[in-house]
Amino acid sequence: MIRAPFQLHRPHSIDAAVRLLSQCVQNGEDAKLLAGGQSLLPSLNLGLIAPAHIISLNHVAGLDAIRRDGDMLAIGAGTTHHALAESEVVQAHCPILSETAACIGDVQVRNRGTVGGAIGHFDPAADYPPVLVLLGAACQIVSPHGERTVAAHDVFVDYMTTSLSADEVLTEIRVPALSPDTGTAYVKFTRVEGGFAIVGVGACLRLNPDRTCRSIRVGICGAAPVPVRLTAIEDTLTGTVVNDAFVEAVAAAAYESAHDPVAELHADADYKREMVRVFTRRAVRTALERAD
Amino acid sequence: MAYIGSAVSGILDTRLVAGKGQYTADVSLPDMGYMTVVRSPYAHARILSIDTSAAQQHPGVRIVVTGTDIQQWSQPIPHTLNPSAFGGKTTDIYCLAIDRVHYVGTPVAAVVADTRHAATEAAGLIEVEYADLPVVIDAERALEPDSPLLYPEWETNELMHVRFQGGDVEPAFANADHILDDTLRLHRHTATPLEPRAALAHYDDRAEHLTLWVSTQAPHPLRTTLANTLNMDENDIQVIQPQVGGAFGVKIPTYQEDPLACLLSKRTGRPVKWIEERTEHLMAGGHAREQTLKFSVACQADGTVVGLKVRIIGDVGALAAVGGWGMSYVASFVVPGPYKIPNCEVDLSIVVTNKGPWNAYRGFGKEAASFLMDRVMDRVADTVQMDRAAVRLKNFVPKDEFPYTQISGATLDSGDYAKALQAVMDKAGYHDFAEEQQRLRAQGRYIGIGVGFELTPEGGCIPDSFIGGYEGATVRVSPSGQVTVLTGVTSPGSGNETGIAQIVADALGVPLSAVRVIQGDTQACPYGLGNWSSRSLFMGGSASLYAAREVHHKVLRVAASMLQSTPEDLDCEQGRIRVKGQADREVAFNAVAEYIHKRAFDHHAFDMEPGLESTRYFRMGNIHHVPDDKGRINTYPSYPYAACVAVVEVDVETGVITLLRYVTVHDCGTVINPLLVEGQFQGAVAQGLGGLIYEQLSYDDNGQLQTGTFMDYTLPTAVEVPSVEIHHQEVPSPFTPLGAKGAGESGVSSPFGTIVSAVENALTPFGVTIHATPLTPQRVWRMIHATRHDNSGGADA
DSSP states (O other), rough: OOOOOOOOOSSSSHHHHHHHHHHHHHHOOEEEEEEEEETHHHHTTTSSSSEEEEEOOOOOOOOOTEEEEEEEEEETTOOBBHHHHHHHHHHHHHHHHHHHTTTTHHHHHHHBBBBBHHHOOOOTTTTTHHHHHHHEEEEEEETTTTEEEEHHHHEEEEEEEEOOOOEEEEEEEEOOOOOOOEEEEEEOOOSSOOOOOOOEEEEEEETTTTTTEEEEEEEEEESSSOOOOOOHHHHHHHTOSSSSHHHHHHHHHHHHHHHSSSOOBBBHHHHHHHHHHHHHHHHHHHHHHHHH | OOOOOOOOOOOHHHHHHOOOOOBBGGGOOTTTTEEEEOSSSSSSSSEEEEEOOOHHHHEEEEEEEHHHHHHHOOOOOOOSSOOGGGGGOOOOSSSOOEEEOOOOOEEEEEEEEHHHHHHHHHHTTTTEEEEEOOOOOOOHHSSSSSSSSSGGSSSSEEEEEEEESSSSSSHHHHHEEEEEEEEEEEEBOOOOOOOOOOOEEEEEEETTTEEEOOOSSSSSHHHHHHHHHHOOOOGGEHHHHHHHHBTTTTTSSOOSSHHHHHHHHHTTSOOEEEOHHHHHHHHHHOOOOOOEEEEEEOTTTTTEEEEEEEEEEOOOOOTTOOOOTTTHHHHHTTTTTTTTOEEEEEEEEOOOSSOOBBBOOTTTHHHHHHHHHHHHHHHHHHHHTOOOOHHHHBOOOOOGGEEEEEEEEOOEOOOOOHHHHHHHHHHHHHGGGHHHHHHTTTOOOOEEEEEEEEEOOOSSOOOSSSSSSSEEEEEEEESSOEEEEEEEEESSSSOOHHHHHHHHHHHHTTTTGGGGEHHHHSTTOOOOSSSSHHIIIIHHHHHHHHHHHHHHHHHHHHHHHHHHOOGEEEEEEEEEEEEETEEOOOOOOOHHHHHHHTTSSSSSTTOOOOOOOEEEEOSSOOBBOOOOOOOOOOOBBBOOEEEEEEEEEHHHHHEEEEEEEEEEEEBBOOOOOOOHHHHHHHHHHHHHIIIOOOOOOOTTSSSSOOOOOOOSOOOOTTSSSSSEEEOOOOOHHHHTTTBOOOOOSTSSHHHHHHHHHHHHHHHHGGGGOOOOOOOOOOHHHHHHHHHHHHSSOOOOO
């Protein structure tokens, strides 16, 4: 049961939404944006938050558009996980994002939940953040002061904290269209189907004709309160032969990177670090199979 | 026998699946108010004061009450099972805490308001001042002399001490080839039915009559306890059970919120609705399972078990009126289960701690006994280097020794345990498994096979309680030949109404569609004890059969007169009554029914008592409440059982267990409806698997529940639960008219022992021995990792 009354707003444009949000902020009144509501409603039900205003973005036209824009894909923040998973253009040009979207929650969650909502809420176990960070994605953000583009890496700043200000609205996510020879994988460790990730690892790998590594990128959730990207080892391994030792080197780097995992009741920090290693190994292996 | 034994779909299935069922939350009355309960945030504290003034002033609030009011207006709630009747301690439980709270979630105050929001807001304005008391959350610690005491007047935290003993235990141990000791720990978890608890109370002050719609399993006993608690006459109370969305035992007893809602309806003169929230259910809806099981077993080199000593410590949380502590009693009662171990002793301490009270959960302690005995057999097998199944076969009660009385007095009615185990091993390919296991091990995959056996005593009957071994039913035939069956048993969504309709349709020779089963209304149904312990079909169905036979007898008598034949010469099938072998001499069942109702004074019905209705009661055999020469009584009449094989794969890198196959040979006597039995067994295995691997009610040292939502309390999904392969072995019960034994509960116990055995088998190369649950990935991974350290001196990558 939603415990406290609030005022519901249903603007029909981003400008109107931004205006409403800005008014709430100026008046010192707590406001929350509603997209799919898959995290917001449980929070309201449990009484964890009690905002005075809820601004629904569900009536803003075009917020769920997906389009190819040169060598980028532009994905509306209101795109549901299901739409993202099923999008042919995303499957063709950024399959790791389709794979990620398809493994979030259950069918009901995927039909409602949105990519923008997941980014804005930023649960440390969320699946998109590590993938967006490894892809070098950018977020389009609108506020009364104008529009800005922020790299995904700079959006996720701390435990359940993003760099978005209280008066900003996320409108679009831009990811690069990947070369067709890129092998990608997102693997995830959960207690049960549809559960939150204990660990999630995304990997993108391209090979040179001589089977040396042309490029590798790895992003991890569960290793720390914010997504971890293995930049150093990615650079080190570029140009080297891809073999078992290569995979183990990435897995070892992942293990080292997991210096501050968020401990859970059934997965303490030591265990999580080990699982970061195991699932990084699995992600890289799968990406490699798909790159061949 | 057109319907009995056939897989008829549940007669309510279409309605329920289409979302057209009516549950308590769906019932509304004009001008009803909503109740919210204020619960203790502390595990152990004295209540110094409660300030309700702000809540009283809150808009929309109708009434605010605390324990002081409750003590003045009502009586303590009668215990579903009173521990004092078993030589234990007891305490009075009122609808709200009086001056002390014993667990997080103890109800301390309640509000009724015009809306749920207003009630919740007002509840937040109630200020309760507590003085902390020291907390004890560990049962073994609670037994120490210097432990904090929950109920200081007891001078101990031991609610009850029970001892069962048989044979000559010490000489058996002295002469044994091997003696093994172990300590097993089962963790706390609970049933979590899809529908939480719910009540709508309406006290009509003009009629001076109380109606309670409630998600319950036992409407008639609830009515009696409400009358006692509320100082009312039973005649002034009607309890109605709408459809129930799962119960599993937690809805058997009278909870504090049931009489509380009634009382507040009476005080406000308007209806009061209460719907439990999931967070409330997880902390205060009733817990189960948490027990320490210590054993010492003596065996010979050939695998014969010659002696067994068991020490059980049941951590039953705080005491409530709901009787959940009885599960620990039953755990000790069932030992040594299906095995013939004459030299045996069981020592049980039931202990209170500052955690949520136990409440009935499917298995009711039998799962602990089953796990214990499966572990005993596995350890014996490993020690004497025999196959784990072979040791069980060696020690089973032989099929020609029934009825067989165990040390507790448990009198096993019938069965062929060895045949069931051999059959399930054949069906599961037990003997050929090692080959496949070796092949996969070479690929770095670890699969394992385990056997287990659950004995599931059913139809529990406790002296001087509403847990009783009888049931009543009315069968009524209308002038148009429509059949109404009114039963004292109820359905929590398990489908027994379909099984009962099958029995009655066969007994009367009418189509199933002509039979309507009405349950769960104290104003309409014959007195009965409700649904629990798998009793609905074999007790309620037996009573229905008796009543249907009586009605049928009258129908045949009139039909015989009409057809100038004799009742013995008539066949009755699908609503047509025929003279045997003469197709042209027939009369419709409906026509006979109409004749009896409208022509009671005409010549075919003149010499017979009018009416076409019968109420009959069924008394279960094999219940002994008069102690035998050894002082034993038998509280369970029916002993269904299941032999099981599990096949698992363990991911040794993560500790994740995947249940690949679960195969069973199950004996519930005559199967009335295989679809219903198999559906129940499948669900039971899902709960057993959930309990073993996923679900845990975890407390911190301060007695705070750490798993208060389904975010943390992990339930398996359909993906994690395989389709169970179920085979039936029908050894009829000698004590029921159709040979049916209890069905419904079976399947929840065996996963503990069977899957644990399979996981150990998968991990043979690592030498893992399992002593405790849950088998979370982290714990399994640690077990593998620890032995890797020991064996190779280094951690695996």
